[in-house]
Amino acid sequence: MAYDEKEWREFIRMAGKREEQLKEITERLEQGVKDLFTSEKYTEYLRTMSQFHNYSFNNTLLIAMQKPAATLVAGLATWNKKFNRRVKRGEKGIKIIAPAPIREKEEVEKFDPETNEPVLRPDGQPETEEVEHFIPRFRVATVFDITQTQGDPLPELDTPELMGSVENFEIFMEAIRMVSSAPMRFAEIEGDSKGYYSNANKEIVIRDGMSEKQTMKTAVHEVTHAMCHDRDLMEELGEKKNKMTIETEAESVAFTVCSFFGFDTSDYSFPYLAGWASSMEMKELRSSMDFIRKTAGTFIDGMVENIQMLQKEKAAERELAEDDFVFQFAPLGEDTKKFYLVDNVGRVDFLRLLHDFADQNGGSGNPEQFLKAHGVHLDLWRDSEDVEKNQGMPEFYDVLYMDADHIVDAAEFSILIQVEMMISRAEYGHTALGKEAHNLAVLYAYKLDNPRDTRELVNKLAEAVENPEAHNLQEIMEDAQAEIDFLPDNQTGLMQxxxxxxxxxxxxxxxxxxxxxxxNAGLHIYSLQKDGSSILMNTEDDIRETGEDGMFGIDARAWESYQVMESVREEHAGQEHLDEDMLFSDSQDRYAIYQIRDDGKGREYLFMGTEYLKGQGFSVEYEDYRMVYSDVLRENETLDSLYEKFNIGHPLDFTGHSLSVSDVVAIKRDGEVTAHYVDSFGYTELPEFFSQREKTIEQEKEAEPQESSLQEPQRDDTEKQYQEIEIFEVPALFSNGRIPEKEVPSELYRYDLRGSDYDPGIPVTVEYYVGVNHAGTILSSLCLPIPEREYLYLGEELNFTGGMATIEQLKQSAIALNESLDTKEKNKSRNNGYRI
Structure with missing residues (x-):
C-alpha cells in the first residue's frame, strides 16, 4: 500500500503519538507496580484479577488502578456491535495495553522441505518466495466497564457467587477434589489450624465439624498450597523460593479464588507484603505476580468447568420436585426438544418475558439467552439432542414455546388434559398409579374442575403407590370418591x-x-346463566320450560345441609320409608309403593294390565307384593304426580324399579287408605287389596301365645321416642312429622317449623302453626317469645343432642325446670337468658 506525502506525514505523526501514549502508560504501570505492594492496594488488585484472570498482569493492574470495581470490559465497537450497548455520555475510558503487531514481507530463498537444500531455477539460480513476518508491537487501547454502558442486557452466565453458595456445598467440594493435585480428607486437628497440606503424606487434611462455608474456604486455601508449592515438585522443576515468597503466592492465589466465588475475604491480610516486595528485583516481582495470575486462573477455570459439569449431571439425575416449573422449548417444524427447570420466576412473569422475546425477535431462535439475560435461572434438564439428557423425554410441561404464535400455558388447558399431564409427571421415573387410581384422578378432575386440588390428589396417590407402608392408598381413594359423591348429580360436574x-x-x-x-324434595333450584347470574325456579314447569339445553344448580351449603338433615332423619327414623305400619298408624297423610315379589306367583302378571289379568283368570293379591317405599303425602301430590316422580326424579333412597304397570300405589288421605293398580292406561282401584293384610295380621295375633299378667304391657303412643334437641338453649323434642295438639301435655309448648335448614332462599322459621312447607314439630319445655301471627328465624339455635326421649320424659323435665324458676327468673330467661 503506497502513501502520498500527506498521508505519510500523518502516519508518522500518529505513530509518534502512539509511542508517546505507550511510554506514558508504561511509566504509570511501573509506578503502579511500585505502589501495589501495600496491603490495601494489593487486595484490591487481587479482587480485580479474580474477574480478569485471563488478562495479563500489566492489564489487570491497569484496570485495578483505574476502575477497581470493574467486572467486564470491552472496546467501544464490541459494546456497540456485539452487545448492542452504548457507552454513557461523560464516561472516562480505561486505558490498557493491546497487541498491535506489524506485518512485514521479504524475499527469501526457497528450500526443499525433504532435503533442506535450496530449490534452484532452470538457470541455476536459487528460487525465492515472499514470506510474511509479524513483529510484536503494542498500543494503548481504551475499554469500558459494563457499568459505564447501557442497552440490551447481557446473557447471564453462571455466577461465581451461586457456584460458591452453601446450597452447592457437595458439588463445590467434589469439584475442588477434581482440581486438587492431592487427595483430601477430614479429621480432628489439634490446635487452632483449620487445615493443612502435608508434604510428607501428599494429602490435604481439613478440620472436621466446621461450617460448610468455612470448610469450602479452607479447602480452597489448602489446595492452593498443594498446587503451588509441593516440595518435591519444586525440586524437580529446579525452583527455589524463600518462605515469604511461598506464603505470599499461596495466600494471593487463595484470596483470588475466594474472591471469584464470592467468599468473605475480610480475614485475609498481607502485613509482610511491603517487606517481601522490597527485597525482590522488579523482574522477580513480575515473575511472581504472573505465577499468581496463571495459577489462580487455572484454579478458577478448572473449578468452573467441573461445577458446571456436576450441576448438569445432578440436574439430569435428580427427581422432579412438586414445585419445579418445567419449560419446554420445541421449535415448530423441528423434532428437537429441550426441557428446562426454572426456579426463580413465577408463571406470569415468565410468560411475559417469552412474549417480549417473541416481539423483539420475531419468534425465531431459542429464548434461553434472552431469558437468562433477564435474570431467569434456566437449568437444562432434558435435551433430545444430548445423549446424556435424552433418557425418556417427558410428556408434560408448564409452559411450551414453539414460536411467536405458539406460546402455550398448560394452565389454560381443560382440566382433563391437565390431569393427564399431572399423572404423567407424577409417574415420571416412578411407579405407575394403576388403572383404578388413574381413572379416579381423571373423574375427580372432571367432576370438581379444580387444578390445585387435583394436583394434590395425584401427588398423594403417587406417594401412596410408591410407598404403601407410609400411605394408605385405599383411604386416599375413598376420601376422593367421597368428594365426588358429595355432588348432587352424578350425570354432570363442575367442568361442564x-x-x-x-x-x-x-x-x-x-x-x-x-x-x-x-x-320436588323442597330445595330451591336455580337456572344458571352464562353471564354469571342465576334465576330461582319457582315451579317444576319453570324448570321444564327452560329446556334440556339449560344448566341448573343448587346452593352448595343448602345441599350440604340437606344431606346432613337427611342423614339425621334416616338415623333416627329407622326404616321409615320401608315401614309399612306407618302407612296405617301415622297421623299424617302418606303414600306407599308396592311392587311384585321376586319369589311369588305375581311374576306371572308382572308388567301386565288388568285386561290381561281378567283374560288369564288372575287376581291381584296382596301376598304377591312387597312395599318398596313409603313417605309423607304432600298436599299437592296425586297419583299422576307420583307416577311422574317415580319415573323421572325418584327419591335418593328409592331402590325399586321405575313405577310401571302391575305396581300398586297406596294412598292414605284423611285417615283412609286406598290401593291403586298401575294399569295400561291410568290407575285401577283395588278395594280388596289390603283386606288380606288385615286377615294375615289377625291370624298372626291368634297364633301368638296369650300374654301372662307378668308380661310387660304393650307400649302405647305415650312411650314413642323423639329426637332430643336444644332450641335457643331450651330443652325440646323434634319430630319430622306432625304431633297432634291433643297429644301435647299442658306443661309443654308445641311449635311448627316451616321450610328446612337446607333451604337456600328462605331461612327456617319457628311458628305456631305451619300448613304448607311443614318441616317438623317441636315440643319445648319453655314458651318461646314468638310474636302473635309471626315467627322466629332459626339458624344455629337448633342443635340435635343425639339422644332420644318420650313426651312424658320431657314433661317431667319441664316440670322440674319450672319449679326451679320463680316468675321473675322465668321472665328474665324468656327475654334475656336465651339467644333468640
Whole structure:
C-alpha cells in the first residue's frame, strides 16, 4: 500500500503519538507496580484479577488502578456491535495495553522441505518466495466497564457467587477434589489450624465439624498450597523460593479464588507484603505476580468447568420436585426438544418475558439467552439432542414455546388434559398409579374442575403407590370418591358448568331431571346463566320450560345441609320409608309403593294390565307384593304426580324399579287408605287389596301365645321416642312429622317449623302453626317469645343432642325446670337468658 506525502506525514505523526501514549502508560504501570505492594492496594488488585484472570498482569493492574470495581470490559465497537450497548455520555475510558503487531514481507530463498537444500531455477539460480513476518508491537487501547454502558442486557452466565453458595456445598467440594493435585480428607486437628497440606503424606487434611462455608474456604486455601508449592515438585522443576515468597503466592492465589466465588475475604491480610516486595528485583516481582495470575486462573477455570459439569449431571439425575416449573422449548417444524427447570420466576412473569422475546425477535431462535439475560435461572434438564439428557423425554410441561404464535400455558388447558399431564409427571421415573387410581384422578378432575386440588390428589396417590407402608392408598381413594359423591348429580360436574359459562362454585350443577327431583324434595333450584347470574325456579314447569339445553344448580351449603338433615332423619327414623305400619298408624297423610315379589306367583302378571289379568283368570293379591317405599303425602301430590316422580326424579333412597304397570300405589288421605293398580292406561282401584293384610295380621295375633299378667304391657303412643334437641338453649323434642295438639301435655309448648335448614332462599322459621312447607314439630319445655301471627328465624339455635326421649320424659323435665324458676327468673330467661 503506497502513501502520498500527506498521508505519510500523518502516519508518522500518529505513530509518534502512539509511542508517546505507550511510554506514558508504561511509566504509570511501573509506578503502579511500585505502589501495589501495600496491603490495601494489593487486595484490591487481587479482587480485580479474580474477574480478569485471563488478562495479563500489566492489564489487570491497569484496570485495578483505574476502575477497581470493574467486572467486564470491552472496546467501544464490541459494546456497540456485539452487545448492542452504548457507552454513557461523560464516561472516562480505561486505558490498557493491546497487541498491535506489524506485518512485514521479504524475499527469501526457497528450500526443499525433504532435503533442506535450496530449490534452484532452470538457470541455476536459487528460487525465492515472499514470506510474511509479524513483529510484536503494542498500543494503548481504551475499554469500558459494563457499568459505564447501557442497552440490551447481557446473557447471564453462571455466577461465581451461586457456584460458591452453601446450597452447592457437595458439588463445590467434589469439584475442588477434581482440581486438587492431592487427595483430601477430614479429621480432628489439634490446635487452632483449620487445615493443612502435608508434604510428607501428599494429602490435604481439613478440620472436621466446621461450617460448610468455612470448610469450602479452607479447602480452597489448602489446595492452593498443594498446587503451588509441593516440595518435591519444586525440586524437580529446579525452583527455589524463600518462605515469604511461598506464603505470599499461596495466600494471593487463595484470596483470588475466594474472591471469584464470592467468599468473605475480610480475614485475609498481607502485613509482610511491603517487606517481601522490597527485597525482590522488579523482574522477580513480575515473575511472581504472573505465577499468581496463571495459577489462580487455572484454579478458577478448572473449578468452573467441573461445577458446571456436576450441576448438569445432578440436574439430569435428580427427581422432579412438586414445585419445579418445567419449560419446554420445541421449535415448530423441528423434532428437537429441550426441557428446562426454572426456579426463580413465577408463571406470569415468565410468560411475559417469552412474549417480549417473541416481539423483539420475531419468534425465531431459542429464548434461553434472552431469558437468562433477564435474570431467569434456566437449568437444562432434558435435551433430545444430548445423549446424556435424552433418557425418556417427558410428556408434560408448564409452559411450551414453539414460536411467536405458539406460546402455550398448560394452565389454560381443560382440566382433563391437565390431569393427564399431572399423572404423567407424577409417574415420571416412578411407579405407575394403576388403572383404578388413574381413572379416579381423571373423574375427580372432571367432576370438581379444580387444578390445585387435583394436583394434590395425584401427588398423594403417587406417594401412596410408591410407598404403601407410609400411605394408605385405599383411604386416599375413598376420601376422593367421597368428594365426588358429595355432588348432587352424578350425570354432570363442575367442568361442564364452567364450560357452560357459569363459574360460581358456591352453586353445584344439576341436569334438568335431577333439578326436578330436588325441586320436588323442597330445595330451591336455580337456572344458571352464562353471564354469571342465576334465576330461582319457582315451579317444576319453570324448570321444564327452560329446556334440556339449560344448566341448573343448587346452593352448595343448602345441599350440604340437606344431606346432613337427611342423614339425621334416616338415623333416627329407622326404616321409615320401608315401614309399612306407618302407612296405617301415622297421623299424617302418606303414600306407599308396592311392587311384585321376586319369589311369588305375581311374576306371572308382572308388567301386565288388568285386561290381561281378567283374560288369564288372575287376581291381584296382596301376598304377591312387597312395599318398596313409603313417605309423607304432600298436599299437592296425586297419583299422576307420583307416577311422574317415580319415573323421572325418584327419591335418593328409592331402590325399586321405575313405577310401571302391575305396581300398586297406596294412598292414605284423611285417615283412609286406598290401593291403586298401575294399569295400561291410568290407575285401577283395588278395594280388596289390603283386606288380606288385615286377615294375615289377625291370624298372626291368634297364633301368638296369650300374654301372662307378668308380661310387660304393650307400649302405647305415650312411650314413642323423639329426637332430643336444644332450641335457643331450651330443652325440646323434634319430630319430622306432625304431633297432634291433643297429644301435647299442658306443661309443654308445641311449635311448627316451616321450610328446612337446607333451604337456600328462605331461612327456617319457628311458628305456631305451619300448613304448607311443614318441616317438623317441636315440643319445648319453655314458651318461646314468638310474636302473635309471626315467627322466629332459626339458624344455629337448633342443635340435635343425639339422644332420644318420650313426651312424658320431657314433661317431667319441664316440670322440674319450672319449679326451679320463680316468675321473675322465668321472665328474665324468656327475654334475656336465651339467644333468640
Amino acid at each position: 358448568m364452567h364450560e357452560f359459562g357459569y363459574r360460581n362454585d358456591s352453586i353445584l350443577p344439576l341436569t334438568i331431571e335431577r333439578a326436578v327431583a330436588l325441586h
